[in-house]
Each structure stands twice: as C-alpha cells, then as structure tokens.
Amino acid sequence: MDKLAILIPAYNEEQTIEKVVGDVKAVINDIEGSVIYVYDNNSKDETANFAKKAGAVVRHEYAQGKGAVIRRMFREIDAEAYIMIDADDTYPVEAIPEMYQKVVERNVDMVVGDRLSSTYFEENKRPFHNVGNSLVKGLINSLFKTSISDILTGYRAFSYRFVKTFPVLSKGFEIETEMSIHATEYGMLVENQVIEYRDRPEGSESKLNTYGDGLRVIKTVINLYRGYHPFAFYSIFSLIFFLISMVLFVWRVLVPYSETQTVANFPSLIVSMILLVLSFITFFSGSILDSIQTSNRRNFELNLINTENKND
Structure with a gap:
C-alpha cells in the first residue's frame, strides 16, 4: 500500500x-x-x-x-x-x-x-x-x-x-x-x-x-x-397532485353540486379522483423508498467497518 x-x-x-x-x-x-x-x-x-x-x-x-x-x-x-x-x-x-x-x-x-x-x-x-x-x-x-x-x-x-x-x-x-x-x-x-x-x-x-x-x-x-431523500422528493409531487385534485373537485364538482344538488361535471370528478389516487401513490412510494434508503445507510456503515479493518 x-x-x-x-x-x-x-x-x-x-x-x-x-x-x-x-x-x-x-x-x-x-x-x-x-x-x-x-x-x-x-x-x-x-x-x-x-x-x-x-x-x-x-x-x-x-x-x-x-x-x-x-x-x-x-x-x-x-x-x-x-x-x-x-x-x-x-x-x-x-x-x-x-x-x-x-x-x-x-x-x-x-x-x-x-x-x-x-x-x-x-x-x-x-x-x-x-x-x-x-x-x-x-x-x-x-x-x-x-x-x-x-x-x-x-x-x-x-x-x-x-x-x-x-x-x-x-x-x-x-x-x-x-x-x-x-x-x-x-x-x-x-x-x-x-x-x-x-x-x-x-x-x-x-x-x-x-x-x-x-x-x-x-x-x-x-x-x-x-x-x-426519496420521501421529501416524492412528497413534493404528492402535494402538487393533492392540491390540484382538491381545487378541481371544489371548483368543478362541489360548488355546482351545492347549487343544483346534482353532479353535472363527471369528467372533472373522475380527473380529480385520479389525481387524488396519484397523490396517495407518490406519498407511499416515497415512504417505502425512504425505508429502503435507511436500510442502505445501515449497510453502508457496516461496509465502512469492514473497509477500516482491511486498512488496518
């Protein structure tokens, strides 16, 4: 060496x-x-x-x-x-x-x-x-x-x-x-x-x-x-999907329903629900990947110990 x-x-x-x-x-x-x-x-x-x-x-x-x-x-x-x-x-x-x-x-x-x-x-x-x-x-x-x-x-x-x-x-x-x-x-x-x-x-x-x-x-x-930082990364997209979903639902579905007592904008309702599902998917994807990253960090620390032992 x-x-x-x-x-x-x-x-x-x-x-x-x-x-x-x-x-x-x-x-x-x-x-x-x-x-x-x-x-x-x-x-x-x-x-x-x-x-x-x-x-x-x-x-x-x-x-x-x-x-x-x-x-x-x-x-x-x-x-x-x-x-x-x-x-x-x-x-x-x-x-x-x-x-x-x-x-x-x-x-x-x-x-x-x-x-x-x-x-x-x-x-x-x-x-x-x-x-x-x-x-x-x-x-x-x-x-x-x-x-x-x-x-x-x-x-x-x-x-x-x-x-x-x-x-x-x-x-x-x-x-x-x-x-x-x-x-x-x-x-x-x-x-x-x-x-x-x-x-x-x-x-x-x-x-x-x-x-x-x-x-x-x-x-x-x-x-x-x-x-x-998978949780922080995917949480950004989760929040964006959630906010768009809520705005679309309130503006195109909930407000008209309160006035007419009927759901007139089914396409908007479907799109808002799809976005809401995407929000949950990205949130839980980030959570799972964050757990994997935590495990990777533990494994890395063990590799450091092995590396230091070889150096000695």
Whole structure:
C-alpha cells in the first residue's frame, strides 16, 4: 500500500502534464512511499509519453469520461491517503502537504480544494462557468444542508475509506458533484481548504462544455436528491397532485353540486379522483423508498467497518 497516491486524470494535456508532475514531485519528496499516477484517457497527443518522461506511473483508461477514469483509479490503487489534482496546471501543488496531513493526522475523509473563496472569479475567463459554480454550490448546500465551499473543484484529498466505499456512477465531469453529496450524506468528515486558482496557460483548452456539462450536473443533483431523500422528493409531487385534485373537485364538482344538488361535471370528478389516487401513490412510494434508503445507510456503515479493518 502506498503512503500517498497522487492521482492525475489526463486527456490531451501534453502542454502542461510534464510541469504538473514535476511540480508535484518537488513537494512530496519528504513523504516516503508516495507515488504519482497519471491515468491517460485516450489522449490523442503526447500526454502519456510526457508524463512517463517526467517520472509518473502512467496507466490507461479506455472508457471515455472523467468518471470512468476515477472509477479505475479508485479500484486499482491502495494508499493511506489520496490526492487528486487536474493535469491542466490550474491548481497550486504547494497545498498538497497540508491536505495530506489533514487526512492522515485528523482523519478527514475528503479535503475540498476551495477555489471560489480565493481567485477563481478573477482568473477564470468564462463567465458562465462562474455563474454555474455559484448556482450548483447554492443548490446543493440548500438541498443537502451542507457547507462545501466549492462543489465542482477537481482538487481533493481522500481517505482510504472514502475511496474504497464511494460508488462511482457518473461518467463525466458531474463526478465531483457526486463525490461531494456522497460524503456529506453518509456523515463523512469533509473540510474546505482555500487554494489559489490560476487560469489555464495560453494554448491549453478546457474539456468542459459549459451548457452540456452544466445540464448534466443539474440532472445529477436532482437524481441524487431523489435517491438520498426519496420521501421529501416524492412528497413534493404528492402535494402538487393533492392540491390540484382538491381545487378541481371544489371548483368543478362541489360548488355546482351545492347549487343544483346534482353532479353535472363527471369528467372533472373522475380527473380529480385520479389525481387524488396519484397523490396517495407518490406519498407511499416515497415512504417505502425512504425505508429502503435507511436500510442502505445501515449497510453502508457496516461496509465502512469492514473497509477500516482491511486498512488496518
């Protein structure tokens, strides 16, 4: 088992990968048993060769997408602590020792490299990314009652138990959202660490699609909220069905009946009753799924115990 594993997912980053690996090597020299892993994700340039030349252990993931790369890294590598950093030279490697100490000395499960509290909004030249980061941060912190300062950052440190119990489901850049929510929902210790951010060097292109990846992140948030809080999620639809049913029944059925003593609007009566039934179905569906989720949480705690025993 490595003492510290530096994980660098890379796709077409020949311009910066050699510098990133070299900079990381310089700051982890004092950490005996540390290894730098670069996982090349079907790069069409010399990323893999440059990373190997710089002294990294180069491996390959042929399924496209950052989520696929992280799944491979987490399953293949055993270490006491992990630090994931992007290959685009936008994050300061000087923060690595402090992030590492938080994991090994204070048993923090995930350290989040917080760009948004420092230089991100000044350095980032894509205004819609700024808006998107703020929107996702506010949405997740409101829905999941957490206080993570930067949801979408790719600079994080992890404990062994987080890495070996995190189910990677996302395929693309929404993986960071999934990590953040998973850690907070299962009561893992998460801390923010403010870092300086610098924009990509000239000539280096971002792989993010502002609108496409943004929509995928929002979809991921909704799906995760449905999965982790099914009762609250389905209760919203139950309440909507119930209110529409009651309004339709009173307006189209009860009021005319009080005046004529006859039910004249049978279609409205039928629709209101169907909506009422749907309201009850969604309510009890949420209740059943909530019980299943409670059972899943218990099983997860047992898996944590087994994981910690293996680590020892």
